Amino acid sequence: MSVNVNPAAEPLLKVSGVETYYGSIRALSGVDVHVNQGEIVSLIGANGAGKSTLMMTICGSPQARNGSVVFDGTDITKMPTHLIARRRIAQSPEGRRIFPRMTVYENLQMGAGLDNLKYFDEDVEKIFALFPRLKERQSQRGGTLSGGEQQMLSIGRALMARPKLLLLDEPSLGLAPLIVKQIFEAIRMLNEKEGLTVFLVEQNAFAALKLSHRAYVMVNGKVTMSGTGRELLANPEVRAAYLEGGRH
Amino acid sequence: MEYFIQQLLNGLTLGSIYGLVAIGYTMVYGIIGMINFAHGDIFMLGGFAALIVFLILTSFIAGIPVALALLIMMVVAMLVTSLWNWTIERVAYRPLRGSFRLAPLITAIGMSIVLSNFIQVTQGPRNKPIPPLVNDVFHFGDVTVSLKQMVIVVVTAVLLTIFWYIVNKTPLGRAQRATEQDRKMAALLGVDVDRTISITFIMGASLAAVAGTMYLMYYGVASFADGFIPGVKAFTAAVLGGIGSLPGAVLGGLLIGLIESLWSAYFSIAYKDVATFAILAFVLIFKPTGILGRPEVEKV
Ligand SMILES: Nc1ncnc2c1ncn2[C@@H]1O[C@H](COP(=O)(O)OP(=O)(O)OP(=O)(O)O)[C@@H](O)[C@H]1O
Numbered sequence: 439m440s441v442n443v444n445p446a447a448e449p450l451l452k453v454s455g456v457e458t459y460y461g462s463i464r465a466l467s468g469v470d471v472h473v474n475q476g477e478i479v480s481l482i483g484a485n486g487a488g489k490s491t492l493m494m495t496i497c498g499s500p501q502a503r504n505g506s507v508v509f510d511g512t513d514i515t516k517m518p519t520h521l522i523a524r525r526r527i528a529q530s531p532e533g534r535r536i537f538p539r540m541t542v543y544e545n546l547q548m549g550a551g552l553d554n555l556k557y558f559d560e561d562v563e564k565i566f567a568l569f570p571r572l573k574e575r576q577s578q579r580g581g582t583l584s585g586g587e588q589q590m591l592s593i594g595r596a597l598m599a600r601p602k603l604l605l606l607d608e609p610s611l612g613l614a615p616l617i618v619k620q621i622f623e624a625i626r627m628l629n630e631k632e633g634l635t636v637f638l639v640e641q642n643a644f645a646a647l648k649l650s651h652r653a654y655v656m657v658n659g660k661v662t663m664s665g666t667g668r669e670l671l672a673n674p675e676v677r678a679a680y681l682e683g684g685r686h
Numbered sequence: 687m688e689y690f691i692q693q694l695l696n697g698l699t700l701g702s703i704y705g706l707v708a709i710g711y712t713m714v715y716g717i718i719g720m721i722n723f724a725h726g727d728i729f730m731l732g733g734f735a736a737l738i739v740f741l742i743l744t745s746f747i748a749g750i751p752v753a754l755a756l757l758i759m760m761v762v763a764m765l766v767t768s769l770w771n772w773t774i775e776r777v778a779y780r781p782l783r784g785s786f787r788l789a790p791l792i793t794a795i796g797m798s799i800v801l802s803n804f805i806q807v808t809q810g811p812r813n814k815p816i817p818p819l820v821n822d823v824f825h826f827g828d829v830t831v832s833l834k835q836m837v838i839v840v841v842t843a844v845l846l847t848i849f850w851y852i853v854n855k856t857p858l859g860r861a862q863r864a865t866e867q868d869r870k871m872a873a874l875l876g877v878d879v880d881r882t883i884s885i886t887f888i889m890g891a892s893l894a895a896v897a898g899t900m901y902l903m904y905y906g907v908a909s910f911a912d913g914f915i916p917g918v919k920a921f922t923a924a925v926l927g928g929i930g931s932l933p934g935a936v937l938g939g940l941l942i943g944l945i946e947s948l949w950s951a952y953f954s955i956a957y958k959d960v961a962t963f964a965i966l967a968f969v970l971i972f973k974p975t976g977i978l979g980r981p982e983v984e985k986v
């Protein structure tokens with residue numbers, strides 16, 4: 439699995455020396471990662487390592503105190519969250535964050551708000567093809583969906599924004615193995631067919647590393663290892679910490 | 687029986703006005719979780735703006751049609767209250783967002799005092815009368831319906847329809863509901879949360895201005911203290927209906943209007959406010975979230 443990346447080209451997303459704080463607690467201490475156009479990159483690490491914080495920092499909520507986040511040639515470090523979203527970074531965040539008192543359909547409409555629903559009809563059919571379950575439940579309120587259905591909706595909503603960069607925070611969380619397979623297959627398909635760039639956090643390290651072109655390992659707010667998915671899968675430290683005996 | 691129907695109609699009229707004001711309380715509470723205690727005074731300000739416009743219109747344009755005059759009064763009142771509400775949100779409430787819960791509440795009480803004292807000082811403490819604008823009445827058997835009652839009920843119904851449409855069917859309404867349900871997620875989807883909150887204050891102020899204008903037309907007087915008693919009743923209506931719920935605000939308004947007029951008709955007018963608040967207390971004991979309020983616990 440390789441991707442045609444022009445090494446001279448600027449990466450689509452470049453995070454440099456980012457430090458993020460919650461009050462006086464430092465959650466990220468100098469993180470450097472980058473994601474090239476057309477790649478699937480994953481981020482793995484133990485609970486509390488700062489993975490979700492990095493995802494949210496990219497979206498400016500919270501903002502990085504030091505360092506920089508550059509997306510598509512623009513410094514977005516201090517940009518308000520909604521303007522970052524309008525540059526087509528879509529996130530399916532930790533906890534899914536479905537609007538509980540909106541229907542499934544309205545949640546998807548919220549995802550397509552950037553284009554004022556211009557491509558809504560066309561795109562919603564794709565999402566329903568990807569997750570037929572959502573089609574059945576389209577007029578049900580988001581808050582009454584099962585956990586797995588909410589996860590599908592959260593990913594679907596993010597895709598509705600026609601993102602240049604899709605951030606997925608634990609897309610497999612709470613899903614049955616068969617659905618996880620489906621979702622990973624969908625990510626691979628969107629990447630190969632439509633060139634979608636994806637940066638994902640996963641506890642399911644084995645599946646994530648197999649899917650990804652490259653990956654980073656995060657420990658205590660720092661990136662400690664990086665490489666291709668294949669390299670990390672073969673790395674004994676990674677195997678010991680994240681693949682064997684640990685969570686799968 | 688006729689007497690009862692008559693009182694129902696009076697209650698419906700009054701309830702429409704309370705309902706329009708209650709929407710402003712409930713929407714702001716829904717979107718930023720704060721009771722905007724200054725909202726009753728926005729209603730009062732709307733009445734005064736309408737009154738001043740009325741005086742200007744009648745002294746410069748003799749014989750202006752009443753319908754046109756009322757329309758101009760309403761529009762100017764909406765502009766004035768919107769500007770005021772937008773400004774206090776911007777300078778007094780927004781900087782306190784994210785601080786402890788009581789801070790914006792106390793600020794809102796302060797803003798309420800500022801506005802009612804300002805009107806008291808500039809307009810005088812006495813009731814300001816205007817000549818009756820709309821006099822026609824219709825008789826249906828022994829029941830009398832005045833044209834102004836009809837105007838109030840029709841205007842309220844039209845506004846509620848428009849309002850319902852905006853909140854439920856437009857991108858703006860979706861953004862408002864999204865902001866209410868999960869502000870951070872709304873921003874992640876490109877919603878300008880600050881702007882959405884500002885628009886919510888403007889919408890609430892506009893409805894209050896219409897209510898203020900109609901209250902002036904109905905009773906023929908405006909007082910700087912109107913922000914308090916009718917204002918608190920509208921707040922009660924919002925709580926009774928279930929704070930945060932739009933249909934609840936309308937229902938609460940109508941109920942309070944009906945309770946008030948029926949109680950005054952059959953029991954004692956002096957105790958009508960006691961009756962209103964007693965019923966509120968009673969409902970809250972059995973249904974703390976109000977009639978249409980949603981329980982706080984939710985599967986998210
Ligand atoms: N809102 C917050 N306020 C204070 N501390 C926070 C907040 N959110 C996260 N933290 C802290 O920041 C650190 C990193 O948290 P983060 O959620 O980024 O971890 P994570 O790698 O996503 O973990 P998990 O795998 O459990 O999701 C943790 O120590 C956490 O306690």
Ligand SMILES: [Mg+2]
Binds near residue numbers: 489490491532607
């Ligand atoms: Mg996390």
